[in-house]
Structure formats: structure tokens, C-alpha cells
Amino acid sequence: MTKQTKNAIVTVADNDNSTALLTLLRSTVPLEKLAVPALTAPKMPDKYPEVKAGVHRMGEQLADPSRSDARRTSVDDVSRELEELLVIAASKGLPFDKLPDALEYDRAMKHYRSQQDDYLRRSNKKAAALCASVQEWVNDIAAVLQIKTHVGLEVLQEAAAAQNKTFAALALDLHIREHLTSAGSAGLPVMAAGRGLMQVQAAGVDVASLVVADLEMLVALAGLSIMPDALPGYGLSPDPLEFRLLGSAVKVTQQAAILHQTADTAQGSNMLPRKVLAAVSSAALAEVQARIDARLLTEPHRFGEQSLAFSSLQASRRRTHGCPQGEYAAKLD
DSSP: OOEEOTTSOEESSOOHHHHHHHHHHHHHSOOOOOOOOOOOOOOOOTTHHHHHHHHHHHHHHHTOHHHHHHTOOSHHHHHHHHHHHHHHHHHTTOOGGGHHHHHHHHHHHHHHHHHHHHHHHHHHHHHHHHHHHHHHHHHHHHHHHHHHHHHOHHHHHHHHTSSSHHHHHHHHHHHHHHHSOHHHHTTOOHHHHHHHHHHHHHTTOOGGGOOHHHHHHHHHHHHHHHSOOOOTTOOOOOOOEEEEETTEEEEEOSSEEEEEEEEEETTEEEEEEEEEEEESSHHHHHHHHHHHHHHHHHSOEEETTOOGGGSTTSGGGOOOOSHHHHHHHHTTO
């Protein structure tokens, strides 16, 4: 069952932890889109196609190889040639009285398209900057989950009760130094985890209940909140956004936020789309999920944490396309 959130984003399920973290995130990172400008396309003037066709014919005549071979480059020659072209154009019905309107329309249309390009460029730039800020903020909370696998929940809860991020990081560091080898503690994001614990605490989230799915939903909601809106009448779409979280990725388009995870395939280990986390509407969620399901059915795979019973490689649901994939799927019986 889907849920319609207050900001019109539809999610696949309720997630109180991600909602609480999103509220806190908004107080740090302004999750705002660039406003869509109110642009009006210029109206095509009367007989515009005829004018442009006539001008194009004149251009073809000017580009005629015989003209360049004649080497007529003096002012008199060029003026005479221009007069001849104008006479020919008039004889073929070029409406010269509409030429000023056509030229003004071309100028206005060029300005209109420039405004469209400017909006897309600026909105992409703003969304990318906000995406980087969200990723940096979420990385600290992801560090909490990474540390959790090394120190355990009890130590993590004690550190979460510290007065500030420095004391929280110090508590984690002391435990790691005492209980882990140098090799085991190398590269652990202790300071980031200290900051993340304070964020979790400020959001009112119990660290014991925190899981990576909370962060996946968090970046899905944040990503859709900052994804630029489409510009009416413009053919190009904003650039997609991507967040990385402990081996998974959430990719955000104008329609939906999609979870990607590593799976074993006939071609080796690949990152595949797994499911829609959130979308701009129920219809968009269903449409994008249907496309994902169709792709997974035609590409034999098995997600790392997924049991065979729920994989598209299950014998009753398996689809094979070509000998290499068929052989790969058969090995999993």
C-alpha cells in the first residue's frame, strides 16, 4: 500500500525514522527547488513558413558553386547579385511585407529558448549542490551503521548519550582501541559516527531501530524534494540525482526514487534497479515499478541479501535469453 505524504510524494511504506530525520535535515539543508519561470513562447506570425522558405531558397542560390567559381566579389557584383535574388524571390511569391515580423519572431524565439536553457542549467546546478550537501549529511548517519557492526549496539547507545559529537566520537574511539586490532579499526569513520549519533539523537530516533532502509527512504524523499520541475514546452529533462549508501544506491529522476543494489548476473556483479522507494504520484510509482519488474524478469540475477525464493532466478519465474544466461540460471538450481 502506498502513502501520500504532505509534499505530494508517494512512498511505498511508512517510515517514521526517515520522516524524523528528514525534518532535521530540512533545518540544515534547504531542500528547495528553483522556481519554474513563467515563460511565454512567442506567437508565430502570419505567413512565417513562406518567408522562411523564401529566405532558404535565397541562401541556396548564394551557396551555389557556380557563384564562387565566378569570383564576383566587388560591391557592384554583389549588389547586382542581391537584386537578382530579390527579384527571383518576389517572382516566386516571397511575402516581403511579412519579413520584419518573421525576423522579430526569430529574435524572440531565440531569447525564449535561451531562457529555457538558463533555467535548466541553473536548476541542475542547484539540485547537484543540494544533492552533495544531503549526501554529506547522510554519510555521518551511515557511519553510525558502519560502526555498529564493529562495536555493537550497547556501545553505540552509550556513545549516543554523550553531550556532544566530540565526546561521542571519543567513547567510540576508546572502545575500538581497546577491543579491536589495528587492522580491524583501520578506516573506521569514528568522527563521522560521532556526528551522526548526535543527528540521530536530535531527530529523536532510537539508534537501536536505525537501519539502512531508513537512510534509503530519507535520500529518496530528499532527492524528490530537490529534483527540478519540468519546464513546459521544453524537450530536455533535468539531470538525475544519485545517492550512495553502504553498498546501495538511490537514483532519483523526475518520476521516482529507485533503489539500486548489487546482484549476481551472468555478466558478473552488477548494480541493478530493485524497487521504487518513492514517486511523484501513485501512477508514476506503479509505472516505474512495472518497468523494473519487467527488466528483472528478463535478466537472470540474484541480489546479495536476497534468498533464492524471492529472486527472479527462482525456477518457476526464471526467464532465459540466450545460451550464456540459460547456463548461468541452470547453475542456481
